[in-house]
Amino acid sequence: MRIGFLRVLTLALIAGTLAGVVHSRPALAQEPLLPIEDWGRTASSGIDTFLILQTNLQPPYQHLRDGILGGYSISVLDCAFERIGVGYGLALAPRQRNREMVRTGRADGFFLARLSPVLDEYAVPSYPLALEKWVWISKRGSVPDRGGAQSLKPHASAPVGTILGSNEAEWLTEENYQDILHAPSMASLIAQVAKGHVDYVLVDKQSFEIARNELGFGSELFEMRFERYVPLVVYFSKAYLLRYPDFLDDLNNELEFCETLPMTLEPWERAAIERNQLPLIQKMAGASKLIANTRAELTEPAHTAETRKLLDLEWTAKVRGGELSTLASEILENPLSQYLREFQKASGGHVAEVFVFNLRGEVIGMNRVTSDYDQSDEPKHQMTGNINRGHALIDDIRFDASTRAFLSHITVPVIDPDTGNVMAALTVGLDVSSALRPES
Known part of the structure; x- marks a missing residue:
């Protein structure tokens, strides 16, 4: 009390x-x-x-x-x-x-x-609790442009700066950077860059932008290059x-119930997903084996709305207690789920979860148990009514407790090749910490 x-x-x-x-x-x-x-x-x-x-x-x-x-x-x-x-x-x-x-x-x-x-x-x-986005900051024009937001990091022999005792400082030492300027505060660090005393500094993007604005510096003074996400x-x-x-x-x-806001995908991040990940996901959604396994699960009798609600309540309660409901156990063992596990394992760590749900929003296949059974109250289900072949829903970044990763969920339609109609939807939970690294 x-x-x-x-x-x-x-x-x-x-x-x-x-x-x-x-x-x-x-x-x-x-x-x-x-x-x-x-x-x-x-x-x-x-x-x-x-x-x-x-x-x-x-x-x-x-x-x-x-x-x-x-x-x-x-x-x-x-x-x-x-x-x-x-x-x-x-x-x-x-x-x-x-x-x-x-x-x-x-x-x-x-x-x-x-x-x-x-x-x-x-x-x-x-x-x-949070996901930092680490970026390299340099004074505009002071170092050669190396290609925008996803450029590679400075060489370990280059002089770099960071905040004394920070997470970034520890990482730089682990990465064998030898010439490190340790500033006492973000304001001091930004001043060092603005004066040209250090070529690169490694900072959290949000913290940097707040301090930069408080100091009255415009964004045009600096170059910014993405390094990595850090939970x-x-x-x-x-x-x-x-x-x-x-x-x-x-x-x-x-x-997981206390997160307030997702981390918005920046335009370059969304473009990277659309360029590098989305074509693979759409190819997966059109694979003959996925379509055949999806069709097999769609032959199951439909639940009433009340039954679906009760099944969802049991599902979520069991998951929170570290257990599986009878329905979740059955779905995990079906051929569609086994095929989705193969896809997840072949992703090289980029995919944390993948599942298929029918047009009523019920999960019918999953590589691992989802946090809930009924997806009908989610935007990814609401899109299935007017979806077309080229459409996809790419969500902003949220922490997913079931996978213990920060995910961007990407949902695409599963099209019946015989009719051209949407038969289900495929959702892939992309682990942004892995999939959006520059080296990825």
């Missing part, structure tokens, strides 16, 4: 009493006073699971306004913790200090972090999870 909801800077003054793990320290000149947010809730079991999470300022994921810590990741965590009934507090510190506090047992977790074998030694990651997670200390072994599973189960 919620017994408090305070987001004020003055709580930092009582942090030691409130949580016992947040230590007072002198505030740095460029650093805000450490805020703590206290919900004071307990789990339904009655055991006090209150925990302290460390974070840093990184708009739009975490930002501080009028002493209140907010942002995309904060709203997602608020939602998930509320759903599981666990109280948590937040403290701000530089990223490197956050990791060290978790490693030494002075905090229960920190975010946002990329997946890292080093962090895995003393902490366990949650499902992703960001919360790392929880292994010591905390030993005390509360069910906590992380409970939190992960709720995160």
Whole structure:
């Protein structure tokens, strides 16, 4: 039960009493006073699971306004913790200090972090909260143009810049970059590029654009080249999870219900999918074996709307509990599903899931169990009524908990070659982290 909801800077003054793990320290000149947010809730079991999470300022994921810590990741965590009934507090510190506090047992977790074998030694990651889009930034005209958004990255011997202690800084070191400028903030990093002091910097696209606009720089001053997508997670200390072994599973189960907005596909990303992935998916939809297996499943008797609803409720409830309904088990074993599994395995990791649904929106084949059975309330089903041979629906990017990947769902019609009519629809969940890498 919620017994408090305070987001004020003055709580930092009582942090030691409130949580016992947040230590007072002198505030740095460029650093805000450490805020703590206290919900004071307990789990339904009655055991006090209150925990302290460390974070840093990184708009739009975490930002501080009028002493209140907010942002995309904060709203997602608020939602998930509320759903599981666990109280948590937040403290701000530089990223490197956050990791060290978790490693030494002075905090229960920190975010946002990329997946890292080093962090895995003393902490366990949650499902992703966000997906960063890392880009190389250079001053326009200062380096040769190498072909637009999907150009290759700078050579490891090139001087590059990034933010001190950032996820990007760790990755650059792992990639054996030798000449790295570590700036204390995004604003400082952008200034270094604008002055021509460093040729390339590696940053998150959203964070860069926010800081650039705040500094009053126009986009025309910079070149931008895509590097990769990076899922960001919360790392929880292994010591905390030993005390509360069910906590992380409970939190992960709720995160999929707390995402607020998809990541919009940029024009070049959509064009890349249409150029590189869509022709293969459309070829798959017209394959004689897929059509034959689809026809076989369409001979099954139709369910009433009420039966379909009950089957969907059972399906989704079982999936959330890590089980399969009888219907899901039967569909997974049919020839159509077996054929879809072959297609997914042959995709080289680009396809995370693939399924076929009939004109009523019922899944009739799938490589793995989908999160729900009835697709009739989805835009991809609503398009089947007036779809034509050349049409496709390409969705924006969302995190899919069932595959633990960030997907763009692409739906195309399955056409009956004898009549020319739509007989079903094929949906492919494209793993953008794999499929849209420059080297892909």
